[in-house]
Amino acid sequence: MKKEPFNRILDVNNFSFSYENPEAPLLNNLLFSLYENETVLLIGASGSGKSSLALCLNGLYPEAVEGVSSGNIYYRGKNIREFQKGELNQRIGIVFQDPESQFCMIKVEDELAFTLENRKIPSLEMPQRISQVLHDVGMEGVEKKKIHELSGGQKQKVALASVLLLEPELLILDEPTANLDPLSRVEFIDLLNSLRQKRDLALLIIEHEPDDWLDMTDRVLALGSSGKLIAQGPANTIFTKHAARLKKEGVFFPKCYMPENKNFGVRAPLPSSEEIISVKDLTFKRKRHTVLQNVNLNIHCGEFVSIAGENGAGKSTLLQLMAGLLPYKKGKILFFDRELQQWNQKELRKQIGYVFQNPEHQFITDTVIDELTYGMKLNGYTEEKQEDAATRLMKQFHLMHHRFSNPFSLSGGQKRRLSVAAMLDQTPDILFFDEPTFGQDASTTGELMHIVRQLQAEYDVTIVFVTHDMDIVDSTDRAIVLHDRNIIFNGNPEDLWEREDVINQARLRLPYRIRGIQQEGVIHDLIH
């Protein structure tokens, strides 16, 4: 498949890196090489230093963060420390995860020109190069558009285009699809696959969810939690021979290598007919733009409902409206048969919980314990009762050791758990989640789903999830699909997967469980 001979681009030689404490390095004694035109997948648990490694490879770290490193990295046999500033960046390009924070200009053409200007390409050549690269990434004609008006998927393509203009030999992609909707994700991966075949380009892909990348991957590198490289080799040996080790380290496992197709546990819907929330003819406008038009929706007590749809379809707005966070003018929202806007705020907040996409937004105090008791203090609980409840929550959410830690200093998964725990000081009747698994790794997602299931089963809490993750949608009692200001599907997830029209319209995708069946033959070949 690949052009011979394999020439090395990068040699990483006993390389270690740490932010503060060289005794416990984030990257520990790494030894590996990257070759011309190969595609390598870098996997590892969250917090294992994958992103830092990417920036070390193109020489931005350790200087940019005043970190400490030891060992050497060679680019084509030359130590990267000997390169002039900016020189190495042009040979090794990086596309980052967050589409919002990798641009510095307003218009697409200016952003692309920025790269060319850095390379001192003559002005006259620029327009031609810009339109060529936009053609290559399938984004012709967007030169004059403003970047913030593009969708997430389009932004990532522009980011890719701007890096391709460097004409790099090695392209590093740091979770490039983590913030994209399911279909944009597939499109982006297909695009890379075709680019890789047309250009002389080595790829190093950092991913939480390796599944979709496996077809184009030549080799896999696995980073352990201690910052050591625990395995490297072709995908089929990595995920079979080293399976036990990888699992122990909390590395995300491709679903096709999981023997029992682990789902998030499908539960039979409760036969409750009592409506907790009922939305009637709701229309919502933001300035002159109509976000939701005549939406009707009922949610029953104890139900687990998921809301899906492409970015900007109004999912989060609907969630905020149902939680009483946004005022509405047209239509009705009844919470326990009473108009939401007639509820006393204090009462309402006791019964409705809302978990935001970014857990940091919710933190109010300086320690974990204060965070958990905050609501209880406001409601005048006794010290004893506070202590009891907080201890119970810390135990349940594995936060006992972090009692006095600052919430902002916790790891991603811990922050997520704390943000949920803080909502449970008094068990709410309904709990809203706004894309809680966005950019989280497998174990955090699994943990969260476990907690949610527990809440639903033990306390009969109604759960509403806004999510892009089709595997989560698959495991809920009911799926609601928003598209173009309205609900276009409302029913059993099982039935949703039959509706190809809805799936295409709302830019969704089938869950792995069903895709897996369709691909079974291919996977069989991969393993054996």
Added chain:
Amino acid sequence: MISSINPAMKAVTIMVPGLLLSFTFDVFTPLVYFIFILIITFTLADIRPMTWLKIFSPFVLVALTSAWMATLYANQTFSYGNVLFTIWGVDITEGSLMTGISLGLRSLCFVALSLLFALTTDSTKFMLSLMQQFKLPPKITFGILAGYRFLPVFRSEYQILKQAHRIRGADREPGIKGRIKQFRRYAIPLLANGLRKSERVAIAMESKGFTGDKERTHYHQMSIQTKDWLFFILFAGMLAITIAVSYSLGYLNIFGRQF
């Protein structure tokens, strides 16, 4: 039309009358110049009158207030002439009234000039021309340009924070102490996120080969052409003519000195 003038040159052009006018304390000079600016705004610049009025009208109130204050509290130098009328025991003289009106007109001139610049200038091009014409270091100009992108992000983050805190009942805390606490609660995550994002952007810029090197090519070649000089001469020339006419008619007053 005016949007095609070199932005750096435009900035200088409006700064010259803006500064010089602040020394004229008579009514005639700023009035004539104000009319001139209005004519330019509605003929040569491609500005929608409604847009302009919307932004301009609040400043009229500001100008009126400051004019009135200046009238009431005019310095001795300026309170010459006969007493026109008395208000709450304060004598309003001819001189103080003129000074007040003049101040109002000057502030209107300044607002109109600023609007003429702001409404016809592309912020990106302004930065690029500051870099190319005035040799501002690329680190600063591209830093500011990247900062532009943050403004809307900041606003939406603030909205989310407010909601998140409402969910926790955080706005229930009464008193000034509670308010200070709340400000701190907003400020820390906003700043933390802002820092994190700007760090990310900086790294993304560097990884696209940006070094802050002044030697770079330019996609938008900004240059100063004849029409830019003409624009400058138009504004500076009109100022000179206005002052000259004002002088010959005996109206001109600079810092209280009548000429």
